[in-house]
Amino acid sequence: MQTTGQEQLSLNGKWTFKTDPNNLGEDQQWFSPSYQAQGWDKMEVPGNWDTHNEYAHYAGKGWYRKEIDVPTTWQGKTIRLNFEAVYHDAKVWLNGKLLGESHSGFFPFEFDVTKDLKYGGRNTLVVVADNTFKRGATWNWGGIRRPVTIFINNPVRIEQVHVLATPDLKNNTASVSVKLLLINDSNSPQKIKTEITLTDKNGLVKSAKQDQKxxxxxxxxxxxxxxxTLQTTLPKAQVHLWHFDDPYLYTVEVKVTQGANLQHLVTDRFGIRKLEIDSLKVKLNGEEVRLMGYNWVPDDRTTGNTLPAWRYKADIDLMKKAGANMTRLSHLPLPKEVLDYIDEKGILVFSEIPLWGQDALVDANNPLPKQWLKQLVHSQFNHPSVIGWCVGNEIGSIGANPGVMAYVESAINYVKKELDNSRLVVYVSHSADNQKTDPVQFSDMILFNKYNDLGKQADKVYGNHPGKPMFYSEYGYNLTSENLNLGVIDAKGMLNSIRHREYLMGASLWTFNDYRSAWQAHAAWNTAPTGNRSWGIVNVFRQKKRAYEAFRKEYAPLRKLTVQHTGQLTPGRSVKTTVRLQPREKLDLPAYTLRDYKLVWEAQDTNGKILQSGFNILPVIKPGDKTLITNINWKVPAQNPGTLKVILLSPTGYDVYDTLVYLQKPVAPKIKAIIPGENGVRVLFEKNPTAEYYVVRYGKNDLSSRSDTTINHYLDIKKLEKDQVYQFAVAGINNLGEGAPSEPVKATATNSLLPPVIWYTEAADSSFFIGYGYENFDYLYTIQYGxxxxxxxxxxTIQVTTRxxxxxxxxxxxQPIQFRMKRTVQQYVESGWSETYSVTPDGNNLLGAPPVKSVSRQGTEAILGISPVPKATGYLVSYQENGANKTIKVNSALADYLLLQNLKKGRAYNFSVKALSQTGASPEAEPTKLTTSTQK
Incomplete structure (x- = not known):
């Protein structure tokens, strides 16, 4: 929530830090202001100590200290010390006094420190975090993982604003109820006035001056x-429903005054939508939807589970591009800013407390799960993306948790009767297929997890518990691979096994991303030695595996998008291309109505430069409709024709489906390096836009031998004759066949060790990360840099043992830094050096502007195609109109297309784009002129 009438002091930054593996800290009073923290390290807050080499595997207590200067002007105010999350168990001392404890690493907690501060002096804040607690297969990231803030308020303040917006679908009106919790921390009665104002993107909707209610x-x-509680009704003209394809948001402002003095002002956003169950149908705003999604493990290897804005936005963008519209997203509560972004982008979410498996907390008489539920509902009440509350995951085996039936029934009743009766309340079962008495019977709909025989298992669940719609909250088969080329999942087979069941309205894949873990189960489910658990369609660095495009296609809102050309695709020739869009069937997965979608096309040369582009506005497309036919007119590039790309663009700007037409066979790739080793060589090469896959041609005297295909940037060729000279060439492959090979390069095969494969580099503050491959017998890695x-x-040079x-x-x-690395398997047995890479540590600031690749326009609308910038949190489009400077902010990390509206017909524009980050804006990209000649 954004506030005024309130000050705040961020305590983020570097804190002094020390691990405590022998549990000495409390006995030696490390919390005392007089304790001399000599030789302590520095650790970032928010942050995880596990992202540092020396603490990468540390589990136990970690101590944090920070000195805070408190001004005398804070006296007479209410001062709260807020921790958004510390993993997992924490104690907090201020000036040597124990303020209290927290025992959940996912919920915020705070202390009223009004009487504990030294005003006009220095205060010592000490926190001990303990990450020993581990839940399921996820990593126990250690530390103060989310922001720490001091809030300074007047004694009278607003504690809570809950907005319940209920649409009347018949009359197109909406009831808006605002429930307030007002605090008076003073020792005397306080006469106050409260006013509520509702606005949307067009301005004022309703205020206290218009409605005294x-x-x-x-x-x-x-x-x-x-x-x-205050309540009003919005008339039809002011009601715009929230939908995953039209995530329309309102703002509520609550202001508390005493006389002419503002005491506190709070703003938050909400949406108006209705989600209901009608027999076996799930309806959004009165319309049946059948939706797909992904489970998301909200962490990565370089930022841990701190969730900086660029990370969570990029992940949500990647999921939306791959068809995510409804999901049981995460096992644990997500921060408000993450849900704010989901509200804005449009995903229906079940929000869950972290209760999993065999657990003593599965007890109707234990107050902690209900405390978690209360915190969850109160903190997330206003988010229209949250459609249901989940009371636990896979706790339903009565043999493991004898009290589970009583717990689930009491927890669901508690939420409905005391917290929120406007949303679904659910439980996630993994036992409903083999238990006719299962706690899923208390759930508003069936959420079910299973990893084999998906269709048969779903039928068994519905046979045991008929009458409710079902959502596969987790589904999958086995682990895939961290290697992008080997990361293959049978998306089509899995989806076809569960489609066309009336009761089964959607599913959520386990998982979107690979994640750090130490979990070992059995051969097909064991975590790799890197500690990366490879369930995902992207790896831990968010690089796309082959599985990503497979699921993007199966989750697309169209069953098929095909193109057919009139005439030959001769360079320089004008072409009419017919595009056929085949809708999903009514009981398909997914299946929902498409409104305000666009068909975008781009003609590129062999270097990937877009030479022409345009778009068609599509009509409403419903499941079960006939195939829609539309045409595009374009010209084949006269020089180096590369591809024609036809894209289905959602109303929220995501390219959710595309068909790529190659205009010629691939041009020859370029070999970057050949590294001998492992009874062969590693061939590294530069990829190009004309190829989908790559092969290596090789031989002693010719190029008659051929490798398997890859989407990677390298190929290892093994089983060559030692000390023999071979020649190697790389060729690209697309749907027209195999292209010309690169110039052959000679190299001698050896049996020395190959260096690690460098998968990824990431710039950070005064540091950088390297992601690399491994072999089971590696024990040491050496990095040279400068x-x-x-x-x-x-x-x-540094040496590390982390894989x-x-x-x-x-x-x-x-400052640009070059680096290379090698691996060691035992003393004096080591590989040669890898190829050399370069990275520029950035202090978490953006360095480059986003190139504008294309501009398309129809009348008052335009679409700018850009290249997203790593770590961007948004983009700023600037242009002039009637002599005035105008800007449009696009809140997106991985936006490929920026949608512009309300332009003037017949007018030329110059657009420039900046990338935004949490620390500022990049330089502007070179202005791109849009003239009337590009209009239709």
């Missing part, structure tokens, strides 16, 4: 917490 004049009792590896005087990822610290921001 939105105003309140009361006297708050001393030292009190008092609820009030501004010029040819200059030994400026080259440094899959390391962090290179203490390098200057803004």
């Amino acid at each position: 939105l105003a309140l004049s009361v006297t708050l009792p001393p030292n009190s917490s008092t609820p009030y 501004p010029d590896l040819n200059n030994p005087a400026k080259t440094k 899959g990822l390391c962090r290179v610290p203490n390098v200057a921001n803004g």
